[in-house]
Amino acid sequence: MARLAQTAGLTDIQQEILATVRNFVDKEIIPVATELEHRDEYPTEIVEGLKELGLFGLMIPEEYGGLGESLLTYALCVEEIARGWMSVSGIINTHFIVAYMLKQHGTQEQKDTFLPRMALGEVRGAFSMSEPALGSDVSAITSKGVKDGDEYVLNGQKMWLTNGGSSTLVAVLCRSDEGLPEGTAPHKQMTTFLVEKEAGFGEVRPGLTIPGKIDKMGYKGVDTTELIMDGLRIPANRVLGGTTGRGFYQMMDGVEVGRVNVAARGCGVAQRAFELGVSYAQQRHTFGKPIAQHQAIQFKLAEMATKVEAAHAMMVNAARKKDSGERNDLEAGMAKYLASEYCKEVVEDAFRIHGGYGFSKEYEIERLYREAPMLLIGEGTAEIQKMIIGRRLLEEYRFQG
């Protein structure tokens, strides 16, 4: 099934990587995804398979042992993986955000220390901005890093860490307003700390606790956690980039990659929902014919497929823009917004096509229906995307009167 979501202008290598990933998804992910999801079980074997395929190093430069591929290649792989099971794409997303932030902003020593092991999947990344009292309003962060000799002492509580338990390197955004003049803008008071830890739950390093998995309606399998810092001591050379006060910009740069990723996930989940809907519609009969022969259902399929195409095109455009080295916040915001909204709508239409059976846990669409809403929230809600899009449009179309 390859008529929809084609991408023009891919290199032979990109096509080869995508064919390999698609084959892996069809053989190793789709057959087990729903069962693992219902058990909320971490997909250990799938993750090992991804390591063997080299996917943890996909975007990490070759000099550090990765494949040195573009954001576009990565996004297209994520789309394929999310078509199989969205949670698996979540496992690699935060890893890539952290690897990307290291590549773009890390000191040479930080790159040398982490990127080769990240490329192998030995070190696994998570990133942490959100706190119990804030997600959208990053400037309100209260977690704090205070300098003490050659170290920083971190205190605070973080929330919603994707891969919080399974990761071994967390990029944590804290306030670190050492010696700054009164009235310094909040985003200039922030620093990203690279926090190494053991995988698992409980006290994973002195002063650092990962309490346990948050029980979620969907996006199961992948662990989502809190993180509590209580006198956590971090050496000064684990400030990302070596200089304090740049964390907000570093995180926003990483989040742009994350937004393309979430758009790609929306595309993948929507594609799967379309595949399930179009297949079921040809098998289920009512009033003497397959429901696909009723015009109302054909119209649904037409709308679903159009949304799949539109979301894919915008996601590809956003990825290519970032790959070109240009600012892509407008394109990434639009792609994330559109793909997540369309995903929710396409999944709902596929659910409706399934009639009562869509409500049964035996049918894959039931899982997709619980997974799609996360995309409306993660990496910035629809309202936040619209704020970014609106501001950028006003910059671009400034009234000259």
Ligand SMILES: Cc1cc2nc3c(=O)[nH]c(=O)nc-3n(C[C@H](O)[C@H](O)[C@H](O)COP(=O)(O)OP(=O)(O)OC[C@H]3O[C@@H](n4cnc5c(N)ncnc54)[C@H](O)[C@@H]3O)c2cc1C
């Ligand atoms: C499964 C899952 C995984 C996650 N993983 C991570 C992770 O790995 N790392 C991480 O740091 N965070 C993570 N998050 C957190 C996620 O980024 C936040 O939930 C998200 O940014 C929204 O923040 P919030 O939940 O605090 O909602 P709030 O910011 O409280 O927003 C609540 C509502 O108000 C709206 N709103 C807020 N401000 C405005 C405004 N100015 N104008 C109009 N409307 C507004 C929002 O759009 C939303 O509808 C994850 C969340 C989930 C659910």
